[in-house]
Amino acid sequence: MVSIKEIAKEVGVSPATVSNALTGKGRVSSQMIDRIQAVAKELGYRPSLAGRALQRGQTGILGLVMPDLTNPLFPRIAQQLSIAADAQGLGILIGDSRGNPDEQSQALHRLVDRGVDGLLVVPQMGAFPEPQPVPTAIIHTASDPRNSVSGDHAGGGSLIARHIAGLGHKRVVILGGDRVSEVQQDRIAGMVQEFATSVETRVLWGEDELSDLITAVSDGATAVMTTSDLLALRVLSHLTRSGFSVPRDVSLTGYDDLPLAWAMHPALTTIAQDVPQIATRALEIVTSLINGNSAPSQGEMVPMRLVIRQSTSKPNPRQESNP
Numbered sequence: 001m002v003s004i005k006e007i008a009k010e011v012g013v014s015p016a017t018v019s020n021a022l023t024g025k026g027r028v029s030s031q032m033i034d035r036i037q038a039v040a041k042e043l044g045y046r047p048s049l050a051g052r053a054l055q056r057g058q059t060g061i062l063g064l065v066m067p068d069l070t071n072p073l074f075p076r077i078a079q080q081l082s083i084a085a086d087a088q089g090l091g092i093l094i095g096d097s098r099g100n101p102d103e104q105s106q107a108l109h110r111l112v113d114r115g116v117d118g119l120l121v122v123p124q125m126g127a128f129p130e131p132q133p134v135p136t137a138i139i140h141t142a143s144d145p146r147n148s149v150s151g152d153h154a155g156g157g158s159l160i161a162r163h164i165a166g167l168g169h170k171r172v173v174i175l176g177g178d179r180v181s182e183v184q185q186d187r188i189a190g191m192v193q194e195f196a197t198s199v200e201t202r203v204l205w206g207e208d209e210l211s212d213l214i215t216a217v218s219d220g221a222t223a224v225m226t227t228s229d230l231l232a233l234r235v236l237s238h239l240t241r242s243g244f245s246v247p248r249d250v251s252l253t254g255y256d257d258l259p260l261a262w263a264m265h266p267a268l269t270t271i272a273q274d275v276p277q278i279a280t281r282a283l284e285i286v287t288s289l290i291n292g293n294s295a296p297s298q299g300e301m302v303p304m305r306l307v308i309r310q311s312t313s314k315p316n317p318r319q320e321s322n323p
């Protein structure tokens with residue numbers, strides 16, 4: 001690895017001058033800075049992030065706590081946060097709440113004890129993390145006043161409901177996975193608000209009410225909307241076993257645009273989050289706090305995108321005519 005001393009020898013200046021030129025400290029002329037930087041690049045110099053962090057009294061490491069890494073959405077978020085952190089020369093340590101509020105607290109404490117400069121947290125549903133002694137950015141949902149940045153979950157619900165209403169559906173079942181989840185509550189709120197009085201809706205929750213969903217479809221509901229792609233996959237299985245065809249007999253929608261959404265048959269109409277943008281904004285917020293600045297745009301919502309595939313269509317006239 002090329003050292004500052006080697007650059008100094010090549011340029012003919014002191015190591016201190018090279019260090020000042022590369023870090024922006026001290027009094028070095030702009031011409032000399034340009035020359036030193038050009039030589040450093042030519043020699044393949046890479047700054048020591050550990051040494052720079054030591055000078056600043058920081059580790060250059062952020063902690064990330066996720067609610068459940070077995071859910072394919074969360075590794076995707078973790079990857080984008082890692083990419084955004086790497087672009088800023090930062091590393092990430094990951095803790096998994098494993099679907100357990102107590103484990104969430106323990107993961108946070110472990111990361112703080114390891115000296116992370118800041119935290120990025122996707123909270124366990126129904127269990128908001130307690131305040132920590134380091135700068136923290138929360139990736140959650142707009143209805144949570146402690147949220148730092150999130151996708152516009154209610155807006156995404158409104159988008160996909162507008163699509164279903166535009167196809168002509170008048171009787172719709174909405175299925176959520178867990179009513180404790182603020183994210184799912186916001187998604188359903190957006191759907192229901194968009195439908196208003198123009199579409200008859202019935203909201204169900206969890207695996208225990210899947211049988212009620214099948215009954216509702218048998219009674220004439222022509223669309224089923226879910227709060228996640230994983231839940232939509234389970235619904236598709238239940239509908240198929242009950243003799244219903246998607247989308248011939250009933251349209252089906254998901255949420256999150258996971259890889260399984262386009263791998264399903266039929267491919268799933270869903271809502272896509274701009275995960276890279278959410279990750280970038282979360283990094284900007286936590287690094288701003290670490291640097292002693294105020295947090296920019298707390299509570300920011302990133303717009304969602306409707307992805308139309310083959311699982312939705314106009315209602316089957318025979319299904320609509322059922323009492």
